[in-house]
Amino acid sequence: MAMLEVHDLYKRFEQTEVLKGVSLSVDKGDVVAVLGPSGGGKTTLLRCINFLEKADSGTLVFDGVTHDLSSITRAEIASIRLRTGFVFQNYNLFRNKTALQNVTEGLIIARKMEKKEAEARGMRLLEKVGMADRASHYPSQLSGGQQQRVAIARALSADPQIIYFDEPTSALDPELIGEVLSVMRSLAEEGMTMIVVTHEMEFAKNVSSRSIFMENGVIVEEGDSASFFSNPKYDRTREFLQMEENRTGI
Amino acid sequence: MPGLLVTIPLTVISFSFAMIIAILTAMVQVANVPVLRKLARFYIWVIRGTPLLVQLYVVFFGLPSVGIRVDAFPAAVIVFSINEGAYCAETMRAAIESVPAGQMEAGYCVGMNYVQIMTRIVLPQAFRTAFPPLFNSLIGMVKDTSLAANITVAEMFFAAQRIAGRTYQFMTLYLELAFIYLMFSTVLTRVQAWGEKRLNSYGGNKI
Secondary structure (H helix, E strand, O other): OEEEEEEEEEEEEOOEEEEEEEEEEEEOOOEEEEEOOOOOOHHHHHHHHOOOOOOOEEEEEEOOEEEEOOOOOHHHHHHHHOOEEEEOOOOOOOOOOOHHHHHHHHHHHHOOOOHHHHHHHHHHHHHHOOOHHHOOOOHHHOOHHHHHHHHHHHHHOOOOOEEEEEOOOOOOOHHHHHHHHHHHHHHHHOOOOEEEEOOOHHHHHHOOOEEEEEEOOEEEEEEEHHHHHHOOOOHHHHHHHHHHHHHHOO | OOOHHHHHHHHHHHHHHHHHHHHHHHHHHHOOOHHHHHHHHHHHHHHHOOOHHHHHHHHHHHHHHHOOOOOHHHHHHHHHHHHHHHHHHHHHHHHHHOOOHHHHHHHHHOOOOHHHHHHHHHHHHHHHHHHHHHHHHHHHHHHHHHHHHHHOOOOHHHHHHHHHHHHOOHHHHHHHHHHHHHHHHHHHHHHHHHHHHHHHHHOOOOO
């Protein structure tokens, strides 16, 4: 059974229609890569399903419960957010909190977990992303790659059913991308359900189970990653993949 | 110098109230609370647009004519709090708005609500940004309290005037008074430097 379904998602900013009826379905354990040119609506899609933007219309089925995105209540949003994690392009670590506090803040404040328990859990997660030795560092003392790994630990803190990644490596220097991707790869291998908006073709091809190509606010093509990359159905997808290959293949 | 025993509490009490007013006034604007937001803008407009000395006179000499009598010291506290609150409200608003929207979004994504994110994430960062300009206001206020002499509050300037009137030692007394204010500001400048150092423990608001 699908753990997350989106039906007919519409979103416009002023005159621009950014999402023109997007539907998708994600099963438990899926790693879905969302690809496509900038401005195609990928990020807006993620932000709408985690309510950072308010969708104009559409429905979301999360964990078996159907929600109307245009009239969803604050309580419903809060309850869904407690079961999801979000990783931002520019990390958005709390600047006044240490790495460990970034991970424990939500647990202690939003979930009312005991501080001791939250810290033990936080340390385990930092260890998992290779950041335990930097637990007491502030974001300003960490590199971009390190910050993003802490951000992933923070997203994992709630033991989420799904994690959304919004171009998690796009703001990173090339030599720092690898450390973040390898953390994401190990999460995928553990069976974490993930939606990843990305320009990393290698990651999409080799790690994700399914890939989606999005352009101009619609999903052009989707399929299991193996056939998506080896044998795309549409010319436009083929063109895009070719272009990306040329861009990165040099 | 008995005047000191008035200037210090006048400054401390007024600035504390001013900070409370400032944070509340900034918050209703940032949170866009419908009617209160307009009220906040009106308050800032009126207070910043009229002289402090006139405000002191209105409260101390004006209000009794409509049946409200306020003693000199409380009148001064009320006026200084309300006056400084308006300026500091703008400082706080600018500081809160300077915190990137992503901090708020990240807070929502870990399940926190608006008030929790404001108090634990946004306001502490805003306070770091606001700290130097707030100290500007505080140092300015120490000196502005001398205006309270005009409504018979026996603070330092008032005391100096009285002694000068008796002894005719104008130059000595007023220079001495100026020196005392300077010492006050010097101490506060040191406190500011120390405070900034502490607040910088997390690298200021650098990313």
